[in-house]
Amino acid sequence: xxxxxxxxxxxxxxxxxxxxxxxxxxxxxxxxxxxxxxxxxxxxxxxxxxxxxxxxxxxxxxxxxxxxxxxxxxxxxxxxxxxxxxxxxxxxxxxxxxxxxxxxxxxxxxxxxxxxxxxxxxxxxxxxxxxxxxxxxxxxxxxxxxxxxxxxxxxxxxxxxxxxxxxxxxxxxxxxxxxxxxxxxxxxxxxxxxxxxxxxxxxxxxxxxxxxxxxxxxxxxxxxxxxxxxxxxxxxxxxxxxxxxxxxxxxxxxxxxxxxxxxxxxxxxxxxxxxxxxxxxxxxxxxxxxxxxxxxxxxxxxxxxxxxxxxxxxxxxxxxxxxxxxxxxxxxxxxxxxxxxxxxxxxxxxxxxxxxxxxxxxxxxxxxxxxxxxxxxxxxxxxxxxxxxxxxxxxxxxxxxxxxxxxxxxxxxxxxxxxxxxxxxxxxxxxxxxxxxxxxxxxxxxxxxxxxxxxxxxxxxxxxxxxxxxxxxxxxxxxxxxxxxxxxxxxxxxxxxxxxxxxxxxxxxxxxxxxxxxxxxxxxxxxxxxxxxxxxxxxxxxxxxxxxxxxxxxxxxxxxxxxxxxxxxxxxxxxxxxxxxxxxxxxxxxxxxxxxxxxxxxxxxxxxxxxxxxxxxxxxxxxxxxxxxxxxxxxxxxxxxxxxxxxxxxxxxxxxxxxxxxxxxxxxxxxxxxxxxxxxxxxxxxxxxxxxxxxxxxxxxxxxxxxxxxxxxxxxxxxxxxxxxxxxxxxxxxxxxxxxxxxxxxxxxxxxxxxxxxx
Numbered sequence: 186x187x188x189x190x191x192x193x194x195x196x197x198x199x200x201x202x203x204x205x206x207x208x209x210x211x212x213x214x215x216x217x218x219x220x221x222x223x224x225x226x227x228x229x230x231x232x233x234x235x236x237x238x239x240x241x242x243x244x245x246x247x248x249x250x251x252x253x254x255x256x257x258x259x260x261x262x263x264x265x266x267x268x269x270x271x272x273x274x275x276x277x278x279x280x281x282x283x284x285x286x287x288x289x290x291x292x293x294x295x296x297x298x299x300x301x302x303x304x305x306x307x308x309x310x311x312x313x314x315x316x317x318x319x320x321x322x323x324x325x326x327x328x329x330x331x332x333x334x335x336x337x338x339x340x341x342x343x344x345x346x347x348x349x350x351x352x353x354x355x356x357x358x359x360x361x362x363x364x365x366x367x368x369x370x371x372x373x374x375x376x377x378x379x380x381x382x383x384x385x386x387x388x389x390x391x392x393x394x395x396x397x398x399x400x401x402x403x404x405x406x407x408x409x410x411x412x413x414x415x416x417x418x419x420x421x422x423x424x425x426x427x428x429x430x431x432x433x434x435x436x437x438x439x440x441x442x443x444x445x446x447x448x449x450x451x452x453x454x455x456x457x458x459x460x461x462x463x464x465x466x467x468x469x470x471x472x473x474x475x476x477x478x479x480x481x482x483x484x485x486x487x488x489x490x491x492x493x494x495x496x497x498x499x500x501x502x503x504x505x506x507x508x509x510x511x512x513x514x515x516x517x518x519x520x521x522x523x524x525x526x527x528x529x530x531x532x533x534x535x536x537x538x539x540x541x542x543x544x545x546x547x548x549x550x551x552x553x554x555x556x557x558x559x560x561x562x563x564x565x566x567x568x569x570x571x572x573x574x575x576x577x578x579x580x581x582x583x584x585x586x587x588x589x590x591x592x593x594x595x596x597x598x599x600x601x602x603x604x605x606x607x608x609x610x611x612x613x614x615x616x617x618x619x620x621x622x623x624x625x626x627x628x629x630x631x632x633x634x635x636x637x638x639x640x641x642x643x644x645x646x647x648x649x650x651x652x653x654x655x656x657x658x659x660x661x662x663x664x665x666x667x668x669x670x671x672x673x674x675x676x677x678x679x680x681x682x683x684x685x686x687x688x689x690x691x692x693x694x695x696x697x698x699x700x701x702x703x704x705x706x707x708x709x710x711x712x713x714x715x716x717x718x719x720x721x722x723x724x725x726x727x728x729x730x731x732x733x734x735x736x737x738x739x740x741x742x743x744x745x746x747x748x749x750x751x752x753x754x755x756x757x758x759x760x761x762x763x764x765x766x767x768x769x770x771x772x773x774x775x776x777x778x779x780x781x782x783x784x785x786x787x788x789x790x791x792x793x794x795x796x797x798x799x800x801x802x803x804x805x806x807x808x809x810x811x812x813x814x815x816x817x818x819x820x821x822x823x824x825x826x827x828x829x830x831x832x833x834x835x836x837x838x839x840x841x842x843x844x845x846x847x848x849x850x851x852x853x854x855x856x857x858x859x860x861x862x863x864x865x866x867x868x869x870x871x872x873x874x875x876x877x878x879x880x881x882x883x884x885x886x887x888x889x890x891x892x893x894x895x896x897x898x899x900x901x902x903x904x905x906x907x908x909x910x911x912x913x914x915x916x917x918x919x920x921x922x923x924x925x926x927x928x929x930x931x932x933x934x935x936x937x938x939x940x941x942x943x944x
Contacts, residue, residue, distance in 0.1 A: 188301075189233040190217040191224035191254070192266065193242050197289060201237065201266075204294040221245040225257045233261060235301055238283075240267045240274075247274065251281050262308035264300055266292075284308055331430030333413075335363060337386075338424055342366060351409075351432045353402030371398035371406050386415065386423055393428060408437040456531065456552040459538070462510070462545065464489045476531075476554050478524030494528050496520040509535050512545055519552070529556045586624065586904040587831045590926035593620045594837045597929050624926050641779070643677035643802045646685070646732055650708050653689055657697075657706070664703025672711040676801040678732050680779045685799065691772045692736040692795050699740025699793060709735040712801060726782045730801040737794040743787040751785060818930055819937035820846045823870040827851055828858035828886065829902075830878040838873065841929045842936070855881030859889050866894050871939060873932075875925075876903040884917070891918055898939050902927065 188205065192198050198217045205213040216233070218224035221242050228236070238254050240247050254263055262284040267274070275286040284304035287296065331348025335341075342363050346356045352369070359365055370378055374397040385393040393413040398406040413428020450457050450470050456477075459468040465488055469481045477492065484491060497520065508515040515535040520528055533552035540546030596616045603609035650669055657667050678685065689708070696706050713733045715726060743751065752773040776783045780800055787793040825847045829835040832853070839849040850869070852858035855878045862869055872890060876883035883901060890897050900921045901914060914922060921939050923932055 186211045186234045186301075186305075187214045187216065187232070188235045188237060189224060189228060189261075190215055190237045191219075191221055191242065191250075192217060192237070192239040193219040194239070197239070197266070200292065201297070204292070204297050207294070208298055219243070221250055221253060225253065228257055228261075235305060236261050236263045238263055238265055240265060240269075240278075248277055248281065251278050251283060255282050260308075260312060262304040264304050329432070331432075332427070333366070333411075333430055334425065334427040336425055345430075348430045351430065352399055352407065358402075366399075369400040371400070374398050382426075385413075386426065388421075393426075396433065407432055408434045454553075456533075456550065456554070458489070458550040458552070460489055460548050460550075462548070464548075467547065476523070476529060477521070483524075492519075492521040494520050494522040496528065505535075509537060509548055510545070512537050512539075518555075529554055530559055531555060586925045587834055589620050589624050590831075591833045591837055593617060593624075593926055593928055594834075594841060596620065598840075620926075621928075640681045640683070641679060642682075643679050644682045645675075646678045646710055646734065647671050647675060649682060649686055650689070650710060650734075653686065653693065654708065657693055661693075661697045661706075662703065665697060665700055665706055666704075667706045668708075670707065670709045675710055676712050676730060676732060679800045679802050680781075684775050684779070688772050688775050688797060689734065689736065691769065692797075695769070696736060696738035696740060696793070699738050699742075704739035704792070707735070707737045709733075709737070713798065715798070726780065726798060731781070731798045732801045734797045734799065735794060736797075737792065739792040742789040742791055743785070743793055744789060748785065748787060752783075818845060818933040820933075821937060821940060822846050822848075823940075824848045824850065824865070824868045825936070826858060826861055826869050826872045828853075828855060828872065828878065828883070829875045830854055831875075838932070841932070845933055847936075854878045855883060855886035859886050862890050862897075863893060866897070869897075871898040871900065871936060873900050873902060873936070876901055884914075887919065888917065900935060900939060 190198055190201055192201070202215050202217075205215060216227065216231075218227060219242075221244050224236075236254060236258055238250060240250055242250060245253060251263070251265065263282070264285045264287060265275075265278050265283050266287055266289055268289050270288050270290075278286055284307050285300045287300055329347060329351075331351050332343075332345040333348055334343040336343075340363050341361050342365070343361055344359055344366075349356055349359050352359075367375070367379070378395055378397045381390070381393065381395050384390045393411070395411050397409055397411070399409050401407050410431045410433045411428055413426060415423035416425040416427070417423050453470060453472055456473045457468075457470040458466065458473055460466050465486055466484050469479075469484060474480050479491075505515055505517070514537075515533075517533060518530060519533050520530050522528055531552040531554050533550055535548055535550045537545035538547040538549055596613050600610060600613050600617070603613065650671060654667050654669055661667070693706065693708075700706070711733050713731045715728050715731055752769050773783055776797055776799070782798045784796045784798075785793065786796075825842055827835060827838050827842070827849055829838060830853055835851055835853065839851050842849050850861050850865070852861055855874075857880075858872070858874065859881065862872065874883045874887055874890075878886075881889075883903075887899055887901065890899060899919065900923060901919050902923050902925055903910070904925045911922065921935055923935055
């Protein structure tokens, strides 16, 4: 061991040399200098293991010598030698960093050698500790991990610079107190975190591992992950609690983003499916399970072709795989098969999930079930088609009405030529009856797809049922036997006969469809007095007299779970294209519009019964008025104006009115009628005005006539009058409307009633 002695007293140097050179453990080599400057100069060029420093030198004295030596001998242990027994000076020197302080008068070999050994060892340990701290500090900074060390005895806490920096503070800005850490805890996290500390320190938990929020200098809170352990004494009592401190705020944000994304995917109504590159299913969200019927555990690892429906060609799938394996996004429509075998349609987007090397590692499908939308679109198209057919049928029916008008009127003229009991009269009466039925059919065509204006009147239901049965016998399969049971002296039904015919037709056709392999169809009718009205789905009918009409089949029956929905618009169990879902809905609406009720009872495998309750009138039908002669009709006199663009109808109507005693002016369009009325307004007692005419239509002509003479009597004739049209005509001042094709008795009574009323 080489020892540098800086001592100006040769005698003291000699003593030190004699004490050290006799030591064999370890062997000593001494170099001495009388001045500090020369000693430090030697030190700068020659390494030594230890420095013995006198504090009273010619060129330096006291603490100055200590400070200069320590500055030059950073790695060397320094022992101070002094002739003064000064405790304060010794303490100052030790605080500066010397290893020991020896008084020359007390110096002996044992004390000197012991001091040297201890000084060298302490310096080596201090250097090692300093190096360890340096490495630890570098590691702390590199890992961005803060450190805390809580002395449980003094309650002081060491917070490392990184710990403070993570909260936005400099090294001197945070007091080293436990209360400082506690104060910074987020209020929501404080009870839970302090409880965890208490449990750990009392040995109730084996590991301290907590996440909590601490207050940052900028006022925000940072998420912290803290792990720690304790040092315990011989009694297993903790006296230090230390650990690490990691800012996980960004990780928490990512975690929250992932949680929101996961929640969005799980709660999404759209299918989300993830597969590997071969199409094996790796993930499916709850919407997939809800729509397809497969649970994730059932299809995990299976190929997506488990959903294959057979509705797409091989080329379709080839193009699909070619697109996504090429790294492109595929957008299109799939028809897939559910677990129960039913098909569903989805709009889908399939995208590659890019992984390492910018290559696709997975595929993600996002799909929306559009089966219901397609059904709605189909229904809308069907409704549009029906509306178009309705317009076409309306145009045909309007022209047909004009022809029927001529047939009915001239047939009634011809009836006058035959006695009531003659064969000719009977034949012509049948022509009138057939033409009247044809007029009813045209009204059905005109009402197709539009709100009908109910023509409610008492009528006998028995002929309607019998006529329907004759029709069914020629149109339904022979394997279905049709029969009827009609109560004798059945009261009249107070309803629109055409609408009731439509209701019974709808029910019978449904019954036919329910018996694909044959069966029995029964139509029953009976009178019923309701005193405690039966209730169906919250509806009721008033007490009174009704006719109960039952349509019963022996078909497949209606499943109980769908019976509550059978009257919903667009609900149908028939295959696509074989039903609109409007039949029973319109049937229900017609019956309720009449103040009646419809009930359904059905058993699977046994059949279905629909019972319709319609208001009744206990009287028999009156004789048909179609055969009433002109001589028996109300007659009159005076000048009438008839405006009609169809020449046969114009001449026919004028002839009938003339035979009833009136004088008739004829006009073939609205403008001609207006000119005639303008020139003879004081003479014309009544105007019969067709609504559809060229040049000027009936509505414009009516308004111009009203402008000329507000008291003018006008009867409007139209081929179709629904509730909307009737309301509109009433709003513009029309008081009487006759629907074409009208019969002469009906027209005669209306004209007489208008003429007899006050304007």
